Amino acid sequence: MGINSSQTLRRKNLTAQDIIHECNEQSKVKQSYILVTGATSGIGIETGRTLALAGAKVYLMGRSETKLQEVITNINKELQQSTTGGSVQGVLCDLNSLASIKTFAQKFIQDNMPLNILILNAGIFNYKFAQTIDGLEQVMGVNHIGHAYLTKLLMPVLIANNPSRIVVVSSELQWGPPLNYQALEQMSSASTNRSKSWGMLRSYQQSKLANVLFARALAARYKDKQITAYSLHPGVIDTNLTSQLPLQGVLKKFIPKKTPEQGAATSVFCAIKPGLETENGRFFQDSTVTDLGDKWTEDDLDTFWKWTEKIIDERTANLS
Secondary structure, three states, rough: OOHHHHHHHHHHOOOHHHHHHHHHHHHHHHHHHHEEEEOOOHHHHHHHHHHHHHHOOOEEEEEOOOHHHHHHHHHHHOOOOOOOOEEEEEEOOOOOOOEEEEEEHHHHHOOOOOOEEEEHHHHOOOOOOOOOOOOOEEEHHHHHHHHHHHHHHHHHHHHHHEEEEEEEOOOOHHHHOOOOOOHHHHHHOOOOOOOOOOOOHHHHHHHHHHHHHHHHHHHHHHHHEEEEEEEEEEEEEOOOOOOOOOOOOHHHOOOOOOOOOOOOOHHHHHHHOOHHHHHOOOOEOOOOEEEOOOOOOOHHHHHHHHHHHHHHHHOOOOOO
């Protein structure tokens, strides 16, 4: 990428709008059809807003029709003053439910809606153990499995509109132990001691690592279809995602936070920056490629892919 350490320091404070200016007309953003999950709060709003104002046709995904309409109304007010030709459209889907994901994807395909950039932005951080509607440990179920199922169902559309990109919002907190498949299976069971090995930070770390592995696995499996994938750390954002963390007041004094405008920058960068094909599957931070996701082997990725497919197949087998 040719970015040195002094440039990296400067890039920490770039906003999503700065990235739009950096890419100029070479990004083809005005020819892009982009779906953003988790688009009714935090950096999801800012990601969708910035891309629409730059001229993209953006689908904003959320589970609350009320919140979606509020976000769309606010963005449309800005679009009325814009001449770029961008637009926003709300789409309802609950990533906590595999049935909801299937219903959404079927309608999206039936309506022949184009798509060439998928931004998997939605994420949760739980303070107590919980399971999804389908009985999956909820943090992994929403942050990875739900997104993986959505991607699987929309992949024909991405291939039909290629070259396409998949952007997976992970976290610097992905750094840690490898996935514990046995523990994940236990937490997604009906066992009375299913929460025994669950931990607040551990569950989040495991889900964010899954995001990194998912981008790597997608890159390897779909590069021949002109599909590229990237994972990223958006920064510590000034939102309510981790507002209830222990010692949060102390942490605020020592960990610099980004605004949502700055937090959305790397997502926008990975979505539209020209020439990223050579960095397919890699992990980005501060709109800069890093080596933080490079250590995983093909065997690791194969094991992860088969596990993900197994979970999806098992949990969707009886969906109508």
